[in-house]
Amino acid sequence: xxxxxxxxxxxxxxxxxxxxxxxxxxxxxxxxxxxxxxxxxxxxxxxxxxxxxxxxxxxxxxxxxxxxxxxxxxxxxxxxxxxxxxxxxxxxxxxxxxxxxxxxxxxxxxxxxxxxxxxxxxxxxxxxxxxxxxxxxxxxxxxxxxxxxxxxxxxxxxxxxxxxxxxxxxxxxxxxxxxxxxxxxxxxxxxxxxxxxxxxxxxxxxxxxxxxxxxxxxxxxxxxxxxxxxxxxxxxxxxxxxxxxxxxxxxxxxxxxxxxxxxxxxxxxxxxxxxxxxxxxxxxxxx
Numbered sequence: 001x002x003x004x005x006x007x008x009x010x011x012x013x014x015x016x017x018x019x020x021x022x023x024x025x026x027x028x029x030x031x032x033x034x035x036x037x038x039x040x041x042x043x044x045x046x047x048x049x050x051x052x053x054x055x056x057x058x059x060x061x062x063x064x065x066x067x068x069x070x071x072x073x074x075x076x077x078x079x080x081x082x083x084x085x086x087x088x089x090x091x092x093x094x095x096x097x098x099x100x101x102x103x104x105x106x107x108x109x110x111x112x113x114x115x116x117x118x119x120x121x122x123x124x125x126x127x128x129x130x131x132x133x134x135x136x137x138x139x140x141x142x143x144x145x146x147x148x149x150x151x152x153x154x155x156x157x158x159x160x161x162x163x164x165x166x167x168x169x170x171x172x173x174x175x176x177x178x179x180x181x182x183x184x185x186x187x188x189x190x191x192x193x194x195x196x197x198x199x200x201x202x203x204x205x206x207x208x209x210x211x212x213x214x215x216x217x218x219x220x221x222x223x224x225x226x227x228x229x230x231x232x233x234x235x236x237x238x239x240x241x242x243x244x245x246x247x248x249x250x251x252x253x254x255x256x257x258x259x260x261x262x263x264x265x266x267x268x269x270x271x272x273x274x275x276x277x278x279x280x281x282x283x284x285x286x287x
């Protein structure tokens with residue numbers, strides 16, 4: 001599937017701000033299933049753009065606006081092709097072979113431990129949460145894929161999708177106490193569960209397209225899901241919000257240990273007042 005994506009973010013401030021330093025993680029990732037065919041990034045006020053690739057492999061675009069301004073606009077236009085039509089198109093291993101492959105992967109790629117050992121308020125140690133229920137377990141004699149699917153189903157028994165209950169800065173404990181949240185909270189919960197099994201899991205920020213040509217994307221801006229390292233398959237996307245595996249409707253942009261590593265835009269500035277919530281305009285069309 002080939003897509004054309006337009007993403008615009010508008011930030012307005014009641015008083016002028018200055019020395020604004022911004023990082024964007026808006027460049028779609030490239031892997032064996034996704035190709036980036038072209039991208040343009042621009043800002044208002046105009047700024048010189050520079051880039052680097054961060055520790056997690058995300059392409060980061062940076063810029064500075066030193067002069068006072070009361071409005072900042074960032075625009076991204078990209079064309080991507082995603083060929084992941086069937087996420088089940090791989091040869092599964094036996095549970096014993098999966099364990100052996102995972103041990104070998106951790107031995108040869110120690111960076112995978114970042115996605116097992118990392119703990120944060122968004123992806124905490126589940127043993128320290130007093131929620132009054134037992135979290136799903138992974139039995140050694142069971143395929144990892146099957147256990148993750150079961151965990152996704154279980155999540156719907158403790159969380160319901162409802163916007164406005166949590167924010168991007170909410171902890172997982174807060175979402176579980178409210179028994180509601182958005183895609184970010186669903187992704188964080190699945191990550192925390194899988195990491196408790198000592199299996200790598202990471203956060204993905206990206207876009208979710210529609211099967212219907214010309215239809216607008218359901219989420220108001222970006223989408224979030226989880227990738228789990230399945231031995232013999234590699235990184236595999238699981239959307240606990242939609243209860244499906246990621247396919248060619250999912251366009252990954254940035255990954256990390258949790259939301260903070262993969263935020264689409266973040267920055268700092270000097271000024272006396274914070275801005276309003278950003279206004280985000282997003283369109284995704286099939287080519």
